[in-house]
Amino acid sequence: MATQELATWSVNLQYANFTAPVIAAAVTSLYNWAGCAIGGYQQTAPSIALNATSPHFGGPPTSSILGLANNSAQTDAQIAAFVNGIAGHVDDYDDTHLATIIHPTGTVAAALFAVAEWKGGINGSDFITAFVAGVEAELKLGLSVWPQHYDVGWHDTSTTGSIGAAVAVSKLLGLDIPTTQQAIGIAATQVIGMQEFFGSDTKSFHIGRAAQGGMIGALLAQNGFTSSLQGLEAQFGWVHVVSTRENVTAEFDTLGKSWEILQNTFKPYPCGIVMHPSIEGAIEVQSAALGKGLSISDITSVNARVNPETLVLTGQTDPETGLEGKFSVYHGVAVGLLFGEATPSQFTDAVVTNSTVVGLRKLVNVTTDSTVREDEAYISALFKDGTNVTQHIDHVIGSLDNPLSTDQLKAKFMGQASLVLGDARAEKAYEAFLDIGNMSDVGTIVQLFSGANASGTSGALGLDFKVIDVVVMAVVLGLVALLL
Template sequence: MTAPTASQQIACFSTGFRPQSLSDQALDTVRRVCLDTIGVAVGGMNEPATILARDYAFGHSGPLNGTLWTTGQAMPVELAAFVNAIAGHVLDYDDVVVTMRGHPSVALLPPILALAEARNVSFEVLAAAYSVGLEVACKLGRAFAIDHYKRGWHATSSIGVIAATAGCSTLLGLDEEQTVHAVGLAVAQASGLHENFGTMAKSFQPGHCAAAAVRSVLLAQRGFTAAATALDGRAGYAKLYAEGADLSEQLSRLGDFPLEIEAGGVDIKQYPMCGGAHRALDGILDLRVEHGLVLDQVADIVVSGSNGGFTPLIHDRPVTGLTAKFSMQYGMAAALADGQIALSSFTDDMVMRPEIQAFFPHVSKVEAEGTLFPRWVNLDLRLKDGRRLEKRVTSLRGSAQMPLTDAALTAKIIDCCAFSGAGIDGACLAETLLSAQRTEAVGPLLARALGWPAATNGAEP
């Protein structure tokens, strides 16, 4: 008997997943990531990348519509997913899963929510689609993500498009053959590079991922075909993107309990910049409070960490808010100068402050030999008065192991909504999504949470 291909393994799992099997813990995680992803997207609504994407998408129409979270406009589901994903990623404030080496929810939720709203399915069905997508993302991540990411792939998009397509296939109820074709179509669109970090294209990459997932499932539903071996064939994804990694072992564990959403969870960010700097930010802010430090007291900082942990921090001398989001040097300087890393930290003017720019040469980062996991960071500070301060950080605030409380998450979302000036009530958004019920229809839920009218949809094509 011929062994199933990787696409067939994913299809078998996604078509067999039952929403009723989700635990209360899993549902609660989905409530929180929906809140975090939508709230962060609202915070990013006035960023240039979001405005340009919205302008591009405006004026299109179609029989299946989703809502732009940031303005309430209805537009075709593919474009709604595209714009919402860009808005959700442009601040680099969206959640992370380390096994994927990326941001799962901004890849998964914009397409899943757009289709869930268009088809008006229940929150439980949405949660099942998200859980399937996260399971696929993490299993693929365990198979090859560390090396894939080191080589410069933006795993949020390059892995996320396959995971999002699996989740959308579950939501639409595609059969196994249709799902195999949808995955193959997703592989045909898999992309995303580190070289774009610090530019608008960084957020475009998950936007393309979200739109590609919608495109893949809707085409497959209509009979559009792709190779069943697109993932693991002789010239397939694994060969070209993952140096021939074996996918079958990890994919054979799809659906094993506990699910990834329960076993690993999702890390919700405390700081609106690249997660590679977050342990160092926790440490430097603690040292600032413990020792009353200010920027002018510090002669230099050496930040060391686990191998591969600083890979995305590619801008050592940032000159814009976008490049500063991928700079350890800026994170350390701004934390010492301001006592916080906030949304307001990432304007061009804040980055170009003379005292901040002058401090960049005094921050160095060093990756240790060995493995990425377990993650750790060590801070070694030399003060101008001759003292040395050191702090090692292993646990990350906001991670699944040290989660933000609902109150802290709500405060983050209120801040995002205030930052955008959108007039969206962050407290209402949080209260509505955190109390979402299994059987509640997604369209009215989103409309009530955001204060926008629900998108209208015609007959299915």
């Protein structure tokens, strides 16, 4: 009965059911993701995906790529959901539900924005209601099979995300309970995503494909396509196939009683979240060391004491690409010490392979300690003169106990969006997404900040998008090496 229970709850869900904190969490989740999707388009994966699919599979142009943000350049809703899903996750800068490590917004939002623009006339409150329905569906489902589902190697953001997207789009389309059940079933059978592909473009492909698959599931069901009304709980349904543990009925019984979206967090650094405490510790060590008149170039060894999950998920010792660097705590500590920050600019191929970065990375030793929490780390650096600088991160910024402030969230959005849109249009985009709940037609949101993108390498559909200038980055790294 779990599939029916989820469908029934979603169909009956109303905007009036939400408390003010739930609405605020939904809006924050949406604009945080939108900034990631706009900024993420500067990476190669989204434009490759668009260029590879739109000439061959594109239908009538109805929906926008957020990173192109020009209402004269659209593709069909299916490709838009796919490409925006990739763009929103490719930097690993999107939100995280810490209890499951699911990045909940991307799959649901990418599908919803594509459908809302194609369908037209979707107001802000209906959009937010559909969004929350999808997010709650995927997170409750993720909790029901955690941790066995993840531990065996599934990428739970995408395996649950396609179902969340199907629930959300079904809600937006006004599907009834049995039809929503069919949509859930069609999405469930498209289970996608394994951890083997972390550190490659395929990780973000998981999110794009899940958004696309969930949307297709709802559209097929709307048109009479059949699946199973027990797609989740049946003997050979989703929960029993993907996990040795299932507690889906108990989790779905809490729908609308406890809101998982309130447990969503937002990343200060664009990489695996378990290495965030180590990065923050390295940044604080750099600040303290420079305050003592020490030079980072005089470091002889670095020690990081971390939670065991840090090495499980981000234990790559010798990353060779920017994407691999996002799963290397060694790289994270090195750039924190060298740059005093960790932005998308520190997770490029040029930075990962820079000799100064590689040299410092090799000095980093990581030990695990089960008494250290996942949002905690101890970082110390030993210098040539014998000075040892140590910092303890109790609750890393971006955690539930130390969340990003509104100002920090806006700065993050602007930092990403301005790379592609420029400052003025990025400000317009921020205001548009912040006000999404008050819109009479969410499908027009891109028009509020559309225009010519910032100059750079020519992107898909004949528009421009800005990429990180490798030459400039190399110069910057050279200066860092000289100064430190």
